[in-house]
Amino acid sequence: MTDRKTLQTEKISGHSGPSPGLGMQRDFEVCKLVDTTTCIGCKACEVACVEWNDMPFGMTTFDNTYQTMPETRWNFWNLIKFNEHQREDGTIQWLMRKDQCMHCADPGCMAACPADGAIVKYTNGIVDFNQENCIGCEFCVSGCPFNIPRFNPGTKKVYKCTLCSDRVGEGLEPACIKACPTGCLKFGSKDDMKFIANERARQLKENFGMENAGVYDPQSVGGTHVIYVLHDATDPERYGGLPKNPTIPWSYTVWKWLFKPVLGAFALFGGLGVLMHYVSVGPRRPQPEPPEKEAANGNGD
Amino acid sequence: MTNGWIDIKNTDMMLIMGGNPAENHPCGFKWAIEAKLHRNAKTIVVDPRLTRTAANADMYVQIRAGSDIAFLGGVINYAIQNNRIAHEYLVNYTNAAFLIKDGFKLPEDGLYSGFDAEKKTYDKSTWNYEEGGDLTGKPPAPTPEGQNAPAGQGAQHSDTGKGLGYQAASPTGAKAGTGAPALPPNIAFDLSLQHPRCVFQLMKKQYERYTPEMVERITGIPQAEFLKAADLFTSVRKDGDMKKVATIIYAVGWTQHSFGTQIIRAAAMLQLLMGNVGRAGGGVNALRGHSNIQGATDMAGIFDILPGYLKMPNPNDVDLATYLKRATPTVSKPDPWDSFNYWSNTPKFTVSLLKAMYGAAATKDNDWAFNYLPKIDRNYSWVNIWNDMYEGKIKGIFAFGMNGVMIGPDSNKNIDALKKADWLVVCEIYPDETSEFWRAPGITADDQKKINTTVYRLPGAGFAEKDGTFVNSARWLQWKNAAVPPPGLARLDQEILATIFLKVRDLYKKEGGKFPDPVLNATFAYTTPYNPSLSEVAKELNGKALADITDPKTNITIKAGQQLPGFAWLKDDGTTSSGNWLYCGSWTEAGAMMQRRGTDDPSGLGIYPNWGWSWPMNRRVLYNRASCDGGGKPWDPQRRQVWWDEAKQSWVGSDVPDFKPDSAPKDHMGPFIMNPEGIGRLFVPLGAMADGPFPEYYEPIESPIANPLHPAQSSNPVVKKYKTDMDKYGTLDQGFNVVCTTYRLTEHYHYWTKNNPMNVQLVPEPFVEVPAELADRMGIRGGEKVRVTSARAHYIAKAMVTRRIRPMKIDGKETFQIGIPIHWGFRGISEDEDRTAKTLANQLTPTVIDPNAFTPEFKGFLVKIEKV
């Protein structure tokens, strides 16, 4: 047999009928574990991502924070969010969280995408954008509950973290995982990652006095293939706007099968696409302010 | 590091202070995280700022920059008062029981005995041990009374041997005839630690003054918080139990002070007091900040030593014998104990070095070319280079990968110094501030025409283009391979240096000149002398036999020309050569030990004995004999490094014993074999320290308060200020009311990555970290430009307004601290795009140096801050 075992598609955006070839291979779900309690915000993951993917460098500006830029960009898929959280006793907790595509089991981007094959989900859980098939309608941007996909006006395509599908397909871990100096990033099977994450949360509760430590693996999107250990799982929002209960906009889940092919056609005529976008999800949300800006203005005490 | 990077995983407790490893050593910091994950180890971070290391700590304590000795002294006091000390270790492995001479005085008024106010130096003759044997009043007891030594450990000392075992090569005894005070051969001691002049009692008295209240006044740490930290750190030695172990981790946040060496001494004392040195997961761990400054120090790239930490000769060393007499310590110990005194081998190391440097020209008749070496009689250290150049004494300077203008201190002085030099030779890979000092901001084209310095800028090779050895912070030698050729016309650094030297040699051959002998005779017998192979140099460093030599004990012979297997083979009769005795064993007949890539770690302690090679003789944890009790059994059987094997009558273990292998426990040889006493020094006798045998707290030269311990002697009494018109020092009265500290960011590396577009994208511009409360008061908002002014210059950058630095109460007064990352200059990606003000952090810093290590006081100086 000359075929190499490779990534196997499970779901395909805008595709009617079953995913071709599904069920021909055994597979297991992969997962990234991000332990925010051992993240040192060093940004090695940011660099490893840019370097592996040979992405062009962009301009950044000092913005009163250690955070590289306010949000991820089409050429910067992986961003540590820095947040200064004031504890009840007045002391400061400096939180760092790696923000990137969550590789949802039930991806909002895919639910929103009208283009056949622009987004694929592999049986191992990776959600990958295929720019060859992308029509640049940006529905995925509004469909994502984590504010991740980024439009490149130059190519008129949308980009995001691939979970290094090229590396994983060759049997390697993703670039960010390999680089992470402290091991706060881990990669393996989803089962293993869940086990390690829960054990760590238990350790934090029992030995480090963190009563609310817990694992973030939101079931509202069917679970994710990037999961977090949080010092305080009751308030994920404080980690740079990690939604407590991420949901796909209802319009996409309800209208998906009705409108998708039509929407795809509309997208060719940009204006109509934008109209539908507005109808389906409303005006674009403003980018959330990084909380440390409040501190910067001296509002904190 | 006494220990190593991986070894941190073996710890139960970390005090991280004067360092920011999560940001500056992220990949080493993983082992701290491993200790948390797998041992539930706790971390205490004491730092002026809530850094990314502090963000990961179990306890973060904000301290005023420079007040570290007050904190550590307070912890020493806490440990003694609460019996959180390792009693057996203290009595047997340190000089706690040794008596100090009558007439020695503690610095209640800020001065130890012997101060000469005019010369600002000490007569150290009272800083010495009393002579006289056992004063305990009875024969050494198995376990000294009145302490909570754990049951069962006493028996090991019931047979404290008298004068048994190994006699060091040089005779035991005082240095007769030199007239200089020497350590007594037979130290008086009191194993009950009760004698008022024993080191333990003196130490106790010294640090009783460091009460929690005093700590709060000096450091700004509230008493309750200090007590919590002291309790947590010393909790590993609760009731004297020896199982657990704590480590102290530091970096240049400790060294860059006018009392830097004494901060580290204080940490070492605390670790000795708690019995944490020599043990897996313990130690005093300096995290060196550059890839090969450990190697550069080993190799004596600094003025005051020769390779392998041999002393630099001075003019009174009129011949080799005189030098060796001064440089070779003699044993000084309690009579019944034993001491290896490894430095007694100094003559072998020295003659072998001279043979490596001068080959056949070094003969017995010419004292092995001892006079080829320059003899120093003053301080030629870093800050003095720039000072003396500024004063016109230095005419030419080489800067090989060293950006002296950026490094400072007082960069403007360094720029002005270079204007006075005749020539400057820079070897670099990027355009840097030093090579372009003549067009620094503010120097006009007209000014440039008046600068007569000739500057050569030679393109050197980057790390990926060179092979050779780096030594990491854990003393591991590791060979690296070249991957690509240098770009353009760039050349290998060794080719550039060798060619310059050989061309100078040619000129001396042709024209003659002043004392040409060393220039003509330095060995350069490499296959291609103009571009020496670094493998050949590495072999020269290891050393070889110059004649057939035979070990009388084993009858093993090493033939002339063969590589030596280790420094035990070195001779002082000219039959061996070795460029650095510490590296002897690194490239033997078996091959290049530093190229090994064995990944086995049988003990699980992270020793990796077959990866690279660690000096000395592949020992991974220094002083590891101290990981065992007196009887040679590991304090913690779960972390066994070395131990005494009674059947083999030898020390064995997972690590190479840092000890005389056949010295039985009953001989009571001290585990600190590099000290002539064989023990760890709580009290440093005689001349080793310039400013006191114990660390005393002194204020930085620029300080917001008078020292609450002794206001009349506020700062370090032996520190001398520089006296040119450039050297200015600020005071509170002049309006310099903010404490400033400087540091690196994890995203950047010194003055190098400002040329790297990836790192520039991560942090594009310079900034100043300003506490939110101070910013409020000054009307500064995040992102607005501020001007920071010291007595020397000003610095302009955007403000990062943060709650991670809080206001402090220092001796009752509200005090603010700000912080400045050091990475930006006037050449770099952002600089060349005019995105910065092109001011240098080190234009602000003062020309003040630590009297022991001569490191500048980059941390904790005074500034004022205003909105631009």
Next chain:
Amino acid sequence: MELSRRTFLKGTLAGGAGISLLGFDLTPVYAQTQSLKISRATETRSTCPYCAVSCGVIIYTLGDKAKNAIPQVVHVEGDPDHPINRGTLCPKGSSLEQDILNDRRLLKPQVRRPGGTDWEDISWEQAYTEIAQKVKKTRDDTFLEKDASGKTVNRCEGVAWTGGCTDTNEFNYLAVKTMRSLGVCYLENQARV
């Protein structure tokens, strides 16, 4: 379309672009993962030049070391065998490729003459010759054989050496050997500061 086989981006570019224009499914590319850019590159083991953790790095260069292939760095990644970093790298180590392939690198010897306002190019040979002459003159002018009390000191007082943090052991030794032989006392290194 063989969906179970890795499809290479290049091979499917034209088809992919064509179909997505219409937005409807003809023969779209579903699995577009690229081949690994380092799969046949040459690996060279080195050590990161930044801090003293000494992370092992692998430098990947284009070509298989054949004589005519001039190695070009395509990627740098941590060495998973290295016991300390175990393949990890910090943000500086992770960007080493940009240090090696940097368009700001100095590529030729230059000199700034007294009173000069710019750099001039100089040949290596000329630079070496001039530097050697200056070193010798300064040494001869400032060499002190005996101090005031007549003791031998053999010092060259007019020359200073400042060495860098990334100099190898072997280079440091050559610097010590040559500079001390010239009589240099102002011999310092990043290790001091």
